[in-house]
Amino acid sequence: MALKIAIAGLGITGAYLFRLLRKEGLTPDVYDVTHETVCGIHSCGWGTSLGFKELVKMADLDADDYIISRFDHIRFDDVRLRAEFYTIDKPRFVKALSESAEPKLTPLDPSRYERVIDATGVARAYLPPIQNDLLMNCIQYRVKSDGSNEIVVKIGGIGYAWYFPLGNLTHVGFGSLKEDPGIRVEGKTLAGWDIDQPVCSCRGVVRVSAPSASRPFVMDGPPQVIGVGEAVGCVSPLVGDGIVPGLRSIRILLDNWDDPEGYTEKLLREFSWLDKERKVVEKMAESRPLSILDSRVLLENSRRRMGIRMGVLDVFRMARMYK
Numbered sequence: 001m002a003l004k005i006a007i008a009g010l011g012i013t014g015a016y017l018f019r020l021l022r023k024e025g026l027t028p029d030v031y032d033v034t035h036e037t038v039c040g041i042h043s044c045g046w047g048t049s050l051g052f053k054e055l056v057k058m059a060d061l062d063a064d065d066y067i068i069s070r071f072d073h074i075r076f077d078d079v080r081l082r083a084e085f086y087t088i089d090k091p092r093f094v095k096a097l098s099e100s101a102e103p104k105l106t107p108l109d110p111s112r113y114e115r116v117i118d119a120t121g122v123a124r125a126y127l128p129p130i131q132n133d134l135l136m137n138c139i140q141y142r143v144k145s146d147g148s149n150e151i152v153v154k155i156g157g158i159g160y161a162w163y164f165p166l167g168n169l170t171h172v173g174f175g176s177l178k179e180d181p182g183i184r185v186e187g188k189t190l191a192g193w194d195i196d197q198p199v200c201s202c203r204g205v206v207r208v209s210a211p212s213a214s215r216p217f218v219m220d221g222p223p224q225v226i227g228v229g230e231a232v233g234c235v236s237p238l239v240g241d242g243i244v245p246g247l248r249s250i251r252i253l254l255d256n257w258d259d260p261e262g263y264t265e266k267l268l269r270e271f272s273w274l275d276k277e278r279k280v281v282e283k284m285a286e287s288r289p290l291s292i293l294d295s296r297v298l299l300e301n302s303r304r305r306m307g308i309r310m311g312v313l314d315v316f317r318m319a320r321m322y323k
């Protein structure tokens, strides 16, 4: 394992890898760029779900220290579905993961390294561009809580709006595959929620291409470049959650550290459910009718991702709302 390694990108996946490599006694160099967000990380709603706690434990941290609120259901417009969901203090979590890292804010010189990990998220700065990239544009505000403590998702505009409570504050956002998300801001409201006097606001982009469309994951060197997290499409095409899939990609990389082909193969196998989801999302975006098989993909994926239990009718109702 004694390679000269650089991690490009100290977001959640780069920071997780940094911590796990340090546990193995390695000292990778880390690179990042300055953030324009007030919270100091890439735009994110800070919502997460199944698998998060176990992945955090593997980094010798306790997820409970970072969970702000827990939820046992999500409301999609007027459909209320049982689910397991948390909001977390993501900036504090990323900080804990990257404790002792001294990120360089200068461009990385690839000739200095044998292996570069591309953890640059949507920037995918060290791997070739993706031919058929699918990106969702988002806008988000952090506002004072209106007292409601419920996760709410409003589907529409080939995307959806979210309300994620964070204790005294709340993230209110909107992401769309088609329109400028700013179009949903009307006066001092976004999708009907009050965004007057926000603590902060940001715009961001989520790669919803899914992994198989985000190849190659590895580029031969020198230096060898290996992509992880959102750089290689480890994000759900339907809901844009990239925290758990990104952390999982790191586990897969570490299990295949000396086997780049094995890494590609395992990543594709682990996330084949996201590839199926992308196909359904494309159909929804083109307003094509969903088949029973498509609805089964959405049912199974929602259960796998957030423990959501819904019926076939709920799926068709939600697909109709998407337009």
Ligand SMILES: Cc1cc2nc3c(=O)[nH]c(=O)nc-3n(C[C@H](O)[C@H](O)[C@H](O)COP(=O)(O)OP(=O)(O)OC[C@H]3O[C@@H](n4cnc5c(N)ncnc54)[C@H](O)[C@@H]3O)c2cc1C
Pocket: 008, 009, 010, 011, 012, 013, 014, 031, 032, 033, 034, 035, 041, 042, 043, 044, 045, 046, 047, 048, 119, 120, 121, 122, 123, 125, 138, 139, 140, 173, 203, 204, 205, 206, 228, 229, 230, 231, 234, 235, 240, 241, 242, 243, 244, 246
């Ligand atoms: C508005 C919005 C809301 C979201 N909400 C959620 C949510 O609630 N739950 C969820 O699970 N997911 C959410 N996501 C997706 C999630 O934020 C990402 O998928 C996840 O953070 C990806 O992790 P990452 O480490 O791969 O990339 P990032 O978190 O994006 O980190 C990439 C890092 O690379 C750095 N970087 C970029 N370019 C370079 C470069 N050239 N050199 C060095 N460093 C570079 C960046 O500064 C950043 O620190 C949301 C995304 C958006 C945009």
